[in-house]
Amino acid sequence: MDTNVSITLLTPNDYAQWDEYVDSKTASSLYHKTAWIEVISKTLKQKPLYLIAKNSDKSIVGVMPIVDLNSWLFGHYMVSMPYFNYGSAIAESIEIEHALIKTAIDLAQSSKVSHLQLRADHELELPDLHVNTHKVNMVLSLPESAEALGKAIGSKRRSQIKRPIREGVSHKFGGLELLDDFYHVFCHNMRDLGTPVYSKAFFSSILETFKDNALLCVVYWQNKPVSTGFLLHYNGRMEIPWASTVKYANRISVNMYLYWQILSHAIEQGFKEFDFGRSTIDAGTYKFKKQWGAEPQQCYWYHWVPEGKEVPDLSPSSGKFDLAIKVWQKLPIPITKLIGPPLVRNLP
CATH class of the missing domain: 3.40.630.30 (Gcn5-related N-acetyltransferase (GNAT))
Structure with a gap:
């Protein structure tokens, strides 16, 4: 040096x-x-x-x-x-x-x-x-077209994507105008997982600060937001730091539709990679991301x-937070919005 x-x-x-x-x-x-x-x-x-x-x-x-x-x-x-x-x-x-x-x-x-x-x-x-x-980031090298992606994921996944389409779901891409719908789904999903939520101001600040790098996708079913992803992109890679689906919409595989639309959009915009975020090897989220063709990159x-x-050990999976998680899952959503942000700002 x-x-x-x-x-x-x-x-x-x-x-x-x-x-x-x-x-x-x-x-x-x-x-x-x-x-x-x-x-x-x-x-x-x-x-x-x-x-x-x-x-x-x-x-x-x-x-x-x-x-x-x-x-x-x-x-x-x-x-x-x-x-x-x-x-x-x-x-x-x-x-x-x-x-x-x-x-x-x-x-x-x-x-x-x-x-x-x-x-x-x-x-x-x-x-x-x-x-x-023990953690990996799951990254997919994007093909040149959505058609190629469809062929790569196989018929089972394609049928799962078609199910919510038959149910009449729709989606929107956007910014701050979709923040309320994003946050509604996010708060419900985090409560059900037993995890404190970030403040809406945090997400608003990111969208305002990184206008050219941030994007929301929201899926609607029966005129209600039911699934959503917060997207960030940089240097040819798009990633999804936060994704959420309300529990009752899982039965129609609406999250498959969400990821299909996001990946198709990433391909159309010319991104070379899609980062699904981190997972523990062989955990449920790892297997979900793997089915899209994502490969692990060591953390x-x-x-x-x-x-x-x-x-x-500050990990929620350590066991010492089990009781807190169970209590959180029973809280009303307005309460989680009130006390969640002061807690989660301290979680790395």
Whole structure:
């Protein structure tokens, strides 16, 4: 590594240069963009701390977005990046990437956090860090036409897509004008899963901030919204960070129709890949995504913890949240909308 490389906290003066650097890198994701600083700080009330590495000529040679999360329920910790599947450092060399991570660890130590989590899509070659590899991102290489996709998924899936069509479903793609319908379905589905919901303001902020990268799809049945997906796209890849279907519509396979319309749209718009999001291998969601032809891409989630400490398990599947999940599933929707956002802002 160039000994003249300096690593500092990002200031607004470098936002434009940071984003230009991110846009120039194939390894970057939408979640490396500086616009998330305002979204996260204003709607989730958490503290972004972004690290920027510069050469002696002041050119950027590496970046690393970090969010400092502080909660009475889950403690004080840092994640790069929370709420999403991608983050960690991107840099001109392994040496600079490691230097950014070392600086992040120093920042975590000085802040006395319980742990630092890095959500990488590749091995970091840092043996001193704990790594979890039980999750994968399911990614589909999109064919050139919806017809080709239809042939690839087979007759059983095609018949499942036709069922809701016979039932008279319809769909819309759009932005803020569909947010109420999206949020209605999202809140019902999250309640049934026992999961706190994000605020509507969070989704509104994303749609407003990333006008050219964000899109909603809502499916209607009997004049009511019943299934929906929140879509983000960047660098030739479309992904679906949030998808929901109301329970009573599952009997007509409306989620199959939703994904068919979304994938067909992605193909028509010229995207090369579709990211279904992360799953545990062989879990139900993994098998659902696999049937569309998606292939697993390994997640490498690294953790630094202070010496003598263990990595805390904040996963809903850990078992310690079982009672809370059962209680949440019985709450009225208006209550979940009220108390959900203050809780979920602390869940990475």
